[in-house]
Amino acid sequence: MTRWGMAIDLDRCTGCEACVVACAAENNIQTVGEEQAREGRAMHWLRIERYYEGEFPNVRTRFMPVLCQQCGAAPCEPVCPVYATYRNPEGLNAMVYSRCIGTRFCANNCPYTVRVFNWFDAEFPAPLDSQLNPDVSVRPGGVMEKCTFCVQRIQAGKDEAAQEERDVADGDIRTACQQSCPTKAITFGDLEDPDSEVSKWAESPRAFSLLGDLDTRPGVVYLSGSEWREPAE
């Protein structure tokens, strides 16, 4: 079996947000405009959280990319009344957009607040729509969405491997955020494969799970050598 996972090295993340734009470009994420963004309705699937450490002048800033953690025990899944979000056999929390009726219960129950909602139908004034990725559906209004681990790329990678009659090799499939990261702070692969890069990163003594004490068993591993990952006293 495959368990897709991602590892993010926070010590390498500069917070440049190239991944955020790459994600929007890859996944046809709509931009909601100033008014909607002010209402708190920006739709980034991936956000760079920013926290401060210390006081001026000995102040430091920490960045933490937060995306859907693709939990092994996902709080979002059981609360959906229509199975619009479910766990697929490869460890993804899949979203079935056509099934979603928009109760937003899943988003409330997500401890990472990574789910975003289409409050209105997406608008891509022509010819901006020329850029839309044909492999990814444009979600209608009233539907929940979130990071898919670039499931279309996973599928394309598997198709390519199948065509060449081989197994998917580690590194064949790269998510949009991973690909754009100038510091290579993100790696992606199969957590079940002990030789994959992501598994090796996950073995690091610096590895931890976000909100790990909730035991959501995330598919995203963070690496940090800093003390600040420890819970507050």
Add this chain to the structure above:
Amino acid sequence: MSGNDGKRGEPRVTIGRRDFFKVYAAAGVAVLQGCRRRDEEWIESPVRRSTALPGASVWRRSICGQCGAGCEIEVRTVDRLAKKIEGLPEGFVNAGGVCALGHSALQELYHPDRVTEPMRRGASGELEPVSWEEALESAATAIAAAPDATTVVAGAPPGPLLGLWRRFAASVGAQAPVHWQPADVVVEREAARLAFGEATRPAYDMARSDYVLSIGAPFLDGWRSAAHFAGAWAELTADRRGKLVQVEARHSLTAANADDWLPVRPGSEGFLARGVAGLLLGSGTVGEAERAAYETLYPEAPPDLAATAERCGIDANRIERLAAELSRAERPLVMVGGSALDGGNGVAAGAAGLALNALLGAVGREGGVFAGVDFGFEDRVAGDAEATVPPATLSDRLDGAGGSNVLVVSEADPLHGMPGFEAAFKGASTVIALSAFFDDTTLQADLVLPIQTDLERFQAVEPDPVRGIPALLIASPTVAPRSEARHPGDVALALAAAAGSALPWPGFQEAVEASLSDAFTATRADAEGAGALPALLITGALNARQFVRRTTDAGGLVGTAEMRRAPVRPAQVDGEGAPAGLPDPASMAASAAPAGVESFTLIPFESVKLGDGRGANRPWLQELPDPLSTVMWGSWAEVATEDADRLGIHGGDIVRLTGTAAEIDLPAIVLPTVRPGCVGVPVGGGHADYGRYARGRGVNVNALLSTDRHVAGVGAFARGGVRVRVERLRRPRRSERPVIYGRGLRQAEEIPVGWAPHDGGKA
């Protein structure tokens, strides 16, 4: 897995003898068919060629033109439409990385408000569509009427296109073109000339250094190549091997990622460099040769620690520790840039910073600083045309010509980006704008010529010499141009032809190919000749034609690490006898704060989202939260918590910044990372138009800058060190509230990330 197993279990298609022959016959026909193709098709190309089936992805190599760095990208196209930009893993500058601005080139390409056809200001005062022929004709007429009052403002990055504009200006009889480029480049070059003797942008080998002192260089914020430096920074700091110390008044993204951030008083960067030099000289770890080299540059004694700490507003022990770590480091490196070069003393500060490299023996050393060398294709295309001049000379030039000017603006928006330019601009009788958008300058133009965006163009650039290795990168268009847009180089050539002084090439691509051909011939003729290419690069090519074909197919010419070299100091500085010593920032007086008003130092800065304002028309970037303030869709003023408390400013309040020339109102973002007494405002907001996503959004901080402040020694505006008054105006109305993405200003110790060993995500 199981699916694949099942497939393996299926019986294979068996091929009988007849089938075997059939297959062979078919293959033979295919091979023969292939042989009939032109030989060029068989030449290896880094771009995967595809038969472009409907719906199939075709990846095309291109060069990012969003800034002058020259990052190489791959563009995914499906059905001839560009879908996605990714870094070319083997990219010369960026090695696979792309920044946010680079990704957004797609939205520039497919922007709904692009200029799609040539336009001319009619009798009614409105811009009206005209044909290309008419447009070129009227442009040529205007230029021919007053050739010596014609000024070209070219925003092209260094390379053949800029050379073409120089050649254009020379051929029509205009003055040397103004090169529209980041403000600090001119200062950087001058500082390098003073410190190293060669006026090229220094190339920093950050990845192999183990201790980087960056004086003002915001290299993670988009300075030079964010993609390159982010990768280099990652190598520097991997496994805590190296350390980055950022000296900068503002808490930039680079400062945020530095291991140590010294928030110096703005304008005191050079003083700090001199102070550190003093500590190093006194530490006994400096070699005699280095000491001598440094003392030639700075005969005067450097300031002592107390004076440095006092002037810079930094704890003495932090400066001491910095000097101690620098002297202990094996391959230290000092970089200068950004805000250190912004002030009136920018050249002196930059030179003082760069000179530290001489003291540390970092010049020409692995992990040190190299000369920013190139293959000279800009000059090759330009021929003997004059070199470009810095933007700050533009106002003077327009004022001087007295109202009969013709301004040819290509890929630049001086009206938005240059403080106090309006007055001079109004003096221009004819403005010809080559632009893909109705930016501030284009809106005022008499003639608008639509040009292609990066992905539609044939490109040839000499990338930012971030690695010290010369290169010329070439890329074919990725997608067909939208509507009637043309390549700016082709427009320049057509303009020259229409003005009666045709250049020898029909198009820009031919110009580049001709320059390659010339370079080949020159190199073949004289391998040691000045200006020719290293012989290594032409080996294997039989003739010039083949060399040109091979080079364009290979995506350009890239030098090797052996071609890196230290800057060459001429035998005599300035040709005037013995070196007189550099301007010492330590001997310059600090600018005194005006008394009686609440006086803040304004720090204009380029954010990762809008850059110099170029990104303002992309919805992706407008909606991208600034990494530090988390603001989307607008401008903001960064105010220190301490100052905010004193002035009664709450986050989101509208504040008024009053400068000598103007005042701007914008929302305040209160941050614990701002140096008290400073107020940071991003540039790139407040466009008059520039498409629906940029129009009227935010404010243009350039309004607060005045044209009469220059960096001493060069023709560049000093945008640093400007004093402004900050006052709270009001609680924001609903429509004025800053659009903030992340609200929690939580201290990192309280970050509720929790901790648990990762279990591999097993369900």
Add this chain to the structure above:
Amino acid sequence: MTAESQPSAAALDGQLLGRLDRRRPGLLVGSLASGALALVFIYCWGYQIANGIGVTGINRPVFWGFYIINFVFWIGISHAGTLISAILRVTKAEWRRPVTRSAEAITLFALAIGGLFPLIHLGRVAIFYYMIPYPNSRMLWPNFRSPLVWDIAAITTYIIGSALYLFLPLIPDAAVMRDRAAAGLRKRFYAVLALGWRGTAQQWHSLEWGIRILAVVIIPVAVSVHTIVSWDFAMTQTPGWKSTIFGPYFVVGAIFSGIAVLMIAMALLRRGLALERFLTDRVFNNLGLLFVTMSLVWGYFTFAEHLTVWYSGDLFEKNVHHVLLHGDFAVPFWTMVVVNLVIPVAVLSFARGRRPLPTALVGCGVLVGMWLERFLIVVPALSTPRLAYSIGDYMPSWVELGIMIGAVGVFACLYFTFTQLLPIVSVWEMREGWRHGGSDEAGGATSDAAATSGTAAAPVPGGGGA
């Protein structure tokens, strides 16, 4: 009221049913006003469907807002009727007689409105039926693990049960109306409702048994409904929601708000229908005691909830707790405590406070307080997520306000229509009360009903047929 003023059956019919024949201007104005509000409701919902759920003020992270608050609020209101009336029936409280019908109608209509809110709240209301288990070609079932599906089951059960519970005691009265009505549409309408009621002993027997069984069955249903509503919150892991006390806390809150509505309704009925002789001061006194008891129980639950959260020291729970008690939500929180606890205790602890007007006013305050309680459950928890970077806020839009106010109009519309079509006071039960000697001053139990009874005086017509 004293026994001497006991009216004849005809007079009683006239008093209770005559209102149905007359058109009173006050009622007309009320009907028009509520109709206008109902139109506001329809317009706002239509606007929202046409434009998208984004016309609301909800956002990330506050994904639930006024609609869910009102859903819980109306479901709470619904407990005014069936649950309380069932308890009163089961305990055979004699003063229930004039109250039960109106209370049960409140239940049915409040449930209908409350049940609408989750649909209004949906992002794609057109396919709400995906939540319902129905046979379909895709072989897809709803997710029975989701508390929302439990909600659907519970609310459907409750609404059917409540409708039956309202309908059964209505049959004899419908028969009276049928017999009083002239031939025509009206008569046919009542005839359908009367289900061929003839007032036979067998029918009476079946009816009484039916009511008795329903009264017993409906109590656990009512309790379960509000428990399940609470589980929409308590089953999550959201700080501020995840709580084992939520089930009983919500039930208590629902009964509390139910009594508040009942107090207001009774005061209005007593005035409007001149039922002083049934809804005596003593009834208000007793109900007032129950009311203040519920207030104290509610206060106890609130205290227990917040104490355990505060004591746990859990960072995330404490964050929510902080914004509630000291932060952005402190004003509504302490307002809620005042109107739900301080004022009821202060007023209802004294006999003078347990008279109709003060109790009704306290009831109004409690309604506001209980609405605030639901607001304070939904919004602060959502706006204070674990990862503090995503902290948000919430301001309802005019659409949400329109729907919220409009829903009151829809409710009033339904209620006015009901009172115009059917007796809002159960005629036969009143008569039955008379037979038992209706006055609550009398004491002693009759053998069959165990209700308070005195000297049976008035002749009792067996049924509607006259």
